[in-house]
Amino acid sequence: MKARHLLTPLLAASLCWLAACTETGGLPLESAAALPASDGVYRVGPGDVLRINTYMETDLSNEFTVLPNGKLAFPLTGEVDVQGLTTEQIRALLEQRLAGGGLVRNARVAVNVVQFRPFYILGEVAKPGRYPFEANMTLQSAVAIAGGYTVRANSRQLILHRDGDSTNRRVPIEARSQFVVRPGDIITVPKRYF
Incomplete structure (x- = not known):
């Protein structure tokens, strides 16, 4: 009978622990x-919608959604990993990819978040x-x-x-x-x- 009274508190504690983990x-x-x-700086993540404007390149200016894997499918550069980056870091990365690959001379890009996740x-x-x-x-x-x-x-x-x-x-x-x-x-x- 005494063991039965000990089981009730143990069972209750186990249920609380299981519920907390769930x-x-x-x-x-x-x-x-x-x-x-x-730090007050917004970092991009999956589901964010970015407005990217590429100076003098209308085909490279549009709204793009960050994919569930944290990447951005951007024309000419393929998928670019942007998760955890600021819009300024994304701008620099896209400019580097466009200019470095010889795809766009003097690439200048602007990046803004138009819809947050x-x-x-x-x-x-x-x-x-x-x-x-x-x-x-x-x-x-x-x-x-x-x-x-x-x-x-x-x-x-x-x-x-x-x-x-x-x-x-x-x-x-x-x-x-x-x-x-x-x-x-x-x-x-x-x-x-x-």
């Missing part, structure tokens, strides 16, 4: 205070899914856009995965209005178990 995608979970400071909100919200990025959106606003919490939601914390990070961050309720959503973020609202 909600975090198996990645380690850290406090949101550990979020690295942003979406962010995702999953878990216990009314409408989980993919949403278009909007500048200066807080985590609190993101939950509202997704229809708010369900009755099963653990509204005391959110789990935030930043694009390119190897960990997830636990964001407590009091810090939600301080964190700004970035393109590619994955926000998970966990389930309440007790």
Whole structure:
């Protein structure tokens, strides 16, 4: 009879651990205070749409979407790896490829992001899914856009995965209005178990 009472807390702890691993995608979970400071420079990723203008070359001026593998299919140069680069770095890379290959003399390129990749909100919200990025959106606003919490939601914390990070961050309720959503973020609202 005594062993039976010991199994109940162990089973409950095991279920909580399994649920946490499921909600975090198996990645380690850290406090949101550990979020690295942003350098304020936007880095391109899959799903971003870039407007590329090549001076005096209308065939090389258009909008291009960064592919899921982080590459850009640009005419004459083939696929160019742009994931994690700034628009200025992409500009320099394209100019180098065009001029270096003798494809365009005095190549001058301008690169701008015209559409940012979406962010995702999953878990216990009314409408989980993919949403278009909007500048200066807080985590609190993101939950509202997704229809708010369900009755099963653990509204005391959110789990935030930043694009390119190897960990997830636990964001407590009091810090939600301080964190700004970035393109590619994955926000998970966990389930309440007790």
